[in-house]
Amino acid sequence: MPIQIKRGLDIPLVGKPNSTVEDISPSPICTVYPREFEKMKKRLLVKEGDLVQRGSPLFLDKKNPAFTFCSPVAGTVKHIALGPRRVYERIEIEAVQKDQPLTFPTFSIAQIAALSREEALSLLQKSGLLALIRQRPFSRDANPNAKPKSIFVNAMSTAPFQAEARTVLQGQEAAFQAGLNVLTRLTEGKVHLCAAESDKDSVPALSQAKNVTIHTFQGPHPSGNSSVHIHHIDPIQKGDVVWTIRAVDLVLIGRLLLEGAWPSTRIVALGGPGVKPEARKHYRVRIGTPLSHFLAGKLEDGEQRVIGGDVLSGAALARDSSLRFFDSSMTVIPEDRERQFLGWLAPGWTFYSRSKTFLSAWFRKNRSWTMGTNMHGDPRPMILTGLYDRYLPMNIMVDFLVRAVLAHDVDEAIQLGILETDPEDFALCSYICPSKMDISGIIRQGLEEIEKEGL
Structure with missing residues (x-):
């Protein structure tokens, strides 16, 4: 039975990429x-x-x-x-035109399962791909000296327009299993593979996965966040260390082990209302490719904001920059600076509203919306409403946690469960916040303060 997640929200944003994969020519x-x-x-x-x-x-x-x-x-x-x-x-x-890869040791899938922890860590550190594994709490680069009690592999993508595991894993079943096998060498505990209920039987790489414990989730975003998976399967207690990795990243590790060469390309999802409809798809592109080369001819007219990652927790990228190592998706939305006549007093037939302030929330429920960068308001004082708790499916009282962080009360923040979380878990809270507060940024500030104090 899947783990049912009821609290959350799937944002009805225009521009979902389809499952087609197109190759991007190498840039000089x-x-x-x-x-x-x-x-x-x-x-x-x-x-x-x-x-x-x-x-x-x-x-x-x-x-x-x-x-x-x-x-x-x-x-x-x-x-x-x-x-x-x-x-x-x-x-x-x-x-250069002719590729010249430095060779790494190659292994069969069975040989990978027999590696020692030291051998596996040595190879991952030498290649730099150990950075794809994140360590909780604090979601930092995995410390090779730490021994995680468990490892979570995230094969879900509920945030808007992340690269779909079903698309990335197609044809990469061997590489994915190789990655799973090497993870089993890094922990004495379990390796948990978390997937969407709809993908469990239809994606061969997931249905045929071995040496792992498979869990399925069903529900709105953030049901695909690793924090939610950890919270419901193997909660973090004081002193625990847990490692996490995305399935789309684990494929890169598997390719390194099977092919003996550093994997220079990855599949990136491109979507959003700022992308032309025919260009909303997945692309196989080399890491470090200039965005001017990657996005050429794919964006709508007008000023657009390019976001590395999803629209909720990604970072804005300059158009003259390049594809980052960690980015498996890119979202493009219009730069919206226009002030709306009457604001929230207008009927709002053409605007999306989660709070049912506008008529669109009552009569246009099942459509997708073009949303831009406009926050439609300025920051306001925080009011204790309990609204945030409707969008975080964890046993955490968000209002009190935010106040504890702002007051620099790290002991109370820890008691309220901040160490179980990651800033991305609060992205929906920021999105629906009536006070226009950056809840994710506040949580990041709290985690950094706790980490600095060594608690």
């Missing part, structure tokens, strides 16, 4: 962003003019020199950009 320039790896002190291993192979190390973690991140392409290091305080902003590589 590839960009790597070291700042994606938060909390990591980096030491650069290359300089401008150096020749690199696909899989050559570009930088390492000073605290853990065994971890290196590798180049997605073979070519010449063209430019290394420094930001404030000489922080490495980006590494630009001019790719």
Whole structure:
């Protein structure tokens, strides 16, 4: 029986990508962003003019020199950009026509299941793909010295327009199983595979998965968030460590193990009202590809905001930047700065309303809406209403947790369950907040404060 999630909301946004996968031609320039790896002190291993192979190390973690991140392409290091305080902003590589991959050890699926924990960690750190695994609490890069009590693989995508596991896993069944096998070597506990009830039997990679415990969920977003899965299956207690990874990322690890080469391409979903209808699909694209190359001819006219990730918890990207390592989806929405006549006093026939303020909430329930960046209001004082609890299917009182974080009362925040959560879990709360507060940002601030104090 699936785990039923009743609290939440599926945002009816126009622009869902279809399951078609189209290849994007390689770009002559590839960009790597070291700042994606938060909390990591980096030491650069290359300089401008150096020749690199696909899989050559570009930088390492000073605290853990065994971890290196590798180049997605073979070519010449063209430019290394420094930001404030000489922080490495980006590494630009001019790719060569002929691919030259650095070879890694190759394994069969059975051999992977027999690896020791040390061997598996060594390979994941050497390739940099260990960064795809996140560690709870705090959702940081997995610490190889920590021993997780369990590992959760997320094969759901309930946030708007994330890459669908059923699309990414098609034809990658062996790579996915290889990834699952290596995860079993990293923990003495269980590996939990969480999927949508509708995908359990229709996606071969999920229905035929071995050496894992399969769970299915049914319900609106955020039923696909890892925090919800952990909360209902194996809750985090004080002192516990849990690792999580997305199924779409686990495929990259499996490809590394089976092919013996750094996987330079991934499937990215492109959707949203700012994308032309015929371009709303999945794309196989090289990591680090310039957005100007990737999005050429695919966006609607007018000013658009490009978001790396989903529209609820993603980050805005500059049009002259490139595809990030962690991004498996991109959403494009209009930059909406227009003020509406009468505001909330208008009948609102053409506006979406979750709170049933407008007529559209009563008479146009089953349609999709074009939504932009307009917040339709300014920040206001927070009022204790209990509204947020309707959109977070966890045993957490959001109003009191937010107030504890704002008051810097870390002890109360911990008692209220903040360590079970991730900022993305509160994205819906931010979306429906009548006070226009960034609830996700407040929770992130609280988690960083607790982590800094070492509690």
